[in-house]
Amino acid sequence: MSSDYEFSDDDGDYYDDEEMLDGTQEDDMDMDAFGEDFKVVPKGKHKAYEVEYDSLSQAAVEKLMKQDVDHICGIFGVDVSTANLLLRYIKWNKERLIEKYMDNPTTMLVAAGVIVPEASSQPAPAPIRTHSSTSSGFHIPKSLKPKVEEPFVCPICFDDDTSIQTLALDCEHTFCFGCWTAYVNSKIRDEGEHSIRCMAEGCALVAPDPFIRSILIPEPGAPKTWDRFQELLVRQFVACNNDLKFCPYPSCTNTVSCPSASSKASLATVVPTVSCGALREHMFCFGCPIESDHRPVVCGVARMWLKKCRDDSETANWIKSNTKECTNCQSTIEKNGGCNHMTCKKCKHEFCWVCMGPWSEHGTAWYSCNRFDEKTGVDARDAQSKSRASLERYLHYYNRWANHEQSAKLSLDLYAKTEKKMEDMQITSALTWIEVQFMKKAVEEVDKCRMTLKWTYAMAYYLAKGNQKDLFEDNQRDLEKAVEDLSELLESPIEAENIPTLRQQVTNKTVYVQKRNEIVLEDTANGFVEGRWKWNITVEGFDDPESD
Amino acid sequence: MASISARRLAKELREIQGEGCPVGISLLKADDFATWWFSIEVMGESLYQNEAYTLQFRFDSQYPISSPAVQFVVTDGKQAPIHPHVYSNGHICASILGNEWSPVLSVVAVCVTLQSMLASCKKKERPTDNDRYVRTAPENPKKVRCHLPKSVSSANSFPDTIPL
Numbered sequence: 001m002s003s004d005y006e007f008s009d010d011d012g013d014y015y016d017d018e019e020m021l022d023g024t025q026e027d028d029m030d031m032d033a034f035g036e037d038f039k040v041v042p043k044g045k046h047k048a049y050e051v052e053y054d055s056l057s058q059a060a061v062e063k064l065m066k067q068d069v070d071h072i073c074g075i076f077g078v079d080v081s082t083a084n085l086l087l088r089y090i091k092w093n094k095e096r097l098i099e100k101y102m103d104n105p106t107t108m109l110v111a112a113g114v115i116v117p118e119a120s121s122q123p124a125p126a127p128i129r130t131h132s133s134t135s136s137g138f139h140i141p142k143s144l145k146p147k148v149e150e151p152f153v154c155p156i157c158f159d160d161d162t163s164i165q166t167l168a169l170d171c172e173h174t175f176c177f178g179c180w181t182a183y184v185n186s187k188i189r190d191e192g193e194h195s196i197r198c199m200a201e202g203c204a205l206v207a208p209d210p211f212i213r214s215i216l217i218p219e220p221g222a223p224k225t226w227d228r229f230q231e232l233l234v235r236q237f238v239a240c241n242n243d244l245k246f247c248p249y250p251s252c253t254n255t256v257s258c259p260s261a262s263s264k265a266s267l268a269t270v271v272p273t274v275s276c277g278a279l280r281e282h283m284f285c286f287g288c289p290i291e292s293d294h295r296p297v298v299c300g301v302a303r304m305w306l307k308k309c310r311d312d313s314e315t316a317n318w319i320k321s322n323t324k325e326c327t328n329c330q331s332t333i334e335k336n337g338g339c340n341h342m343t344c345k346k347c348k349h350e351f352c353w354v355c356m357g358p359w360s361e362h363g364t365a366w367y368s369c370n371r372f373d374e375k376t377g378v379d380a381r382d383a384q385s386k387s388r389a390s391l392e393r394y395l396h397y398y399n400r401w402a403n404h405e406q407s408a409k410l411s412l413d414l415y416a417k418t419e420k421k422m423e424d425m426q427i428t429s430a431l432t433w434i435e436v437q438f439m440k441k442a443v444e445e446v447d448k449c450r451m452t453l454k455w456t457y458a459m460a461y462y463l464a465k466g467n468q469k470d471l472f473e474d475n476q477r478d479l480e481k482a483v484e485d486l487s488e489l490l491e492s493p494i495e496a497e498n499i500p501t502l503r504q505q506v507t508n509k510t511v512y513v514q515k516r517n518e519i520v521l522e523d524t525a526n527g528f529v530e531g532r533w534k535w536n537i538t539v540e541g542f543d544d545p546e547s548d
Numbered sequence: 549m550a551s552i553s554a555r556r557l558a559k560e561l562r563e564i565q566g567e568g569c570p571v572g573i574s575l576l577k578a579d580d581f582a583t584w585w586f587s588i589e590v591m592g593e594s595l596y597q598n599e600a601y602t603l604q605f606r607f608d609s610q611y612p613i614s615s616p617a618v619q620f621v622v623t624d625g626k627q628a629p630i631h632p633h634v635y636s637n638g639h640i641c642a643s644i645l646g647n648e649w650s651p652v653l654s655v656v657a658v659c660v661t662l663q664s665m666l667a668s669c670k671k672k673e674r675p676t677d678n679d680r681y682v683r684t685a686p687e688n689p690k691k692v693r694c695h696l697p698k699s700v701s702s703a704n705s706f707p708d709t710i711p712l
């Protein structure tokens with residue numbers, strides 16, 4: 001393993017002595033300067049458990065959209081807003097749009113709400129709005145000009161004031177400015193709708209962007225609504241593109257591009273944990289809806305486990321402590337009172353609750369059972385324990401999973417406590433702020449490893465028995481041991497004379513824990529690529545479990 | 549916005565009181581601009597002959613930009629018509645009440661559409677998912693984010709999509 005580490009002496013090392021293992025990493029996603037000191041990664045090579053991805057700002061996605069729009073403008077000779085409406089309608093599938101449009105441009109334009117159909121009572125305007133009308137490529141509908149020639153009553157608010165400003169799309173369905181404003185605002189704000197149709201009943205014309213802009217701009221809250229509109233457009237584009245995924249964190253507008261995890265098949269070999277780059281916590285899985293890092297286990301298994309836990313965990317605990325199974329038909333039975341003479345409601349089997357043996361052998365010993373060792377009783381309990389075994393097995397994994405989850409939740413407290421300790425250390429010893437950072441780093445590392453550990457239990461639960469599983473669990477055990485040791489060290493009281501030793505120990509342990517974590521992640525990821533992992537249950541994208 | 553809603557409903561009410569409603573529809577109660585009730589009956593030959601139902605309209609301040617909440621009344625011994633788009637709790641599955649609502653539609657227009665929805669029914673039956681829906685449905689039908697099939701749309705609508 002030593003070849004994997006690099007001892008660097010040329011970059012800004014925060015530690016005054018050289019006891020630290022110092023690896024540098026070429027990962028532009030890492031925003032934590034201190035992180036550099038602890039990373040134990042070969043330089044210039046992607047780790048096996050990481051996917052390549054890009055983080056895009058909203059502006060960057062808008063640029064991508066513009067490329068598509070420009071492409072369509074160039075091919076069809078239409079203006080920007082027409083190209084936009086066409087692309088939004090066809091869900092940004094450019095190839096399909098080109099095919100359909102070449103086939104019948106009018107049908108496409110009608111379907112996308114760009115023009116009114118020929119057969120309508122209104123004489124249709126020119127079938128295609130060409131971009132030659134304005135040099136900027138934007139077409140401002142002539143109907144934007146207020147009309148005041150005839151007495152007008154808005155069919156929505158019945159305002160007939162002669163001074164009201166009116167607006168209509170090319171379909172000439174005219175409404176007052178106030179109603180349009182209320183309508184567009186309500187569509188964008190309340191309904192999150194990016195395609196805003198004419199207000200007239202049954203009219204399928206869609207308002208082009210300059211029209212929406214002209215309505216929103218005089219509004220007091222307009223920049224917000226207009227921004228929201230832009231965001232909705234970006235979201236639609238992202239949703240239509242398999243290579244892209246919107247950051248699921250509230251009010252974050254970043255997008256992640258990860259082509260290597262865009263297909264369902266790829267999710268059997270990679271765990272695409274990505275970060276949108278906006279904040280450290282904005283980490284999520286590109287391949288499934290889990291909003292955290294579920295490495296090392298693949299999406300399919302992680303989802304299965306979460307579902308099982310949602311359905312089972314509490315119930316399973318209760319069943320385990322309150323019920324037994326009928327030794328004849330395995331129905332689960334709760335004894336909520338009465339004597340030990342049980343009659344199964346389902347199969348009418350009579351047995352003793354205490355020894356689980358058949359009641360027929362009990363004679364008249366109704367309220368006490370002293371037959372625990374009789375052969376029939378032992379057999380019955382054997383059957384019982386077999387059916388319990390699967391429940392026990394599940395709870396074994398679940399409890400460990402839940403334990404790590406709980407510890408991870410408590411890590412906030414641990415952070416606070418550690419900060420306090422770091423302050424104390426600066427006071428009681430000669431260490432500087434920079435020099436006590438090892439504590440914080442250790443806490444972060446423990447936190448990270450608990451995440452890994454948590455998911456290794458989900459994985460182990462579904463792994464088929466065999467050497468591979470044994471190896472997996474060996475790695476898991478080593479990591480767990482290392483993490484618990486470090487945790488204990490962090491909790492230990494600080495005495496001034498011990499600080500140098502403690503620092504030495506914590507630093508060493510942190511590096512070790514990190515190494516163990518790398519091994520688990522790396523080996524598991526490689527295992528997926530090599531197809532080493534076999535499951536005891538059918539998992540999408542994997543071979544069915546061998547029946548042996 | 550409240551003023552638009554009030555002005556618009558005042559105007560609609562004036563028209564209803566002045567010109568009356570189409571045959572088979574009558575205003576039962578409209579004391580404020582929040583809730584109105586109509587009686588609706590299918591005229592001529594249909595599965596619902598001689599059956600009268602009560603429709604409830606609830607308006608928010610966004611009306612007519614946002615659609616009214618419309619449902620059949622199922623309290624006080626009243627029943628919802630048995631129809632494939634009407635749930636037993638009175639909720640109605642009609643596209644014009646959801647994504648095809650247009651601010652130019654009026655209360656009377658909705659009544660007429662629902663009347664013709666009943667008139668054109670071929671078989672009296674509840675929606676297939678009635679039980680499940682009724683168990684989980686919120687009190688206000690507008691809070692249901694559903695799956696509105698293009699079941700009942702107005703007569704002169706354009707074919708708004710072409711198959712992709």
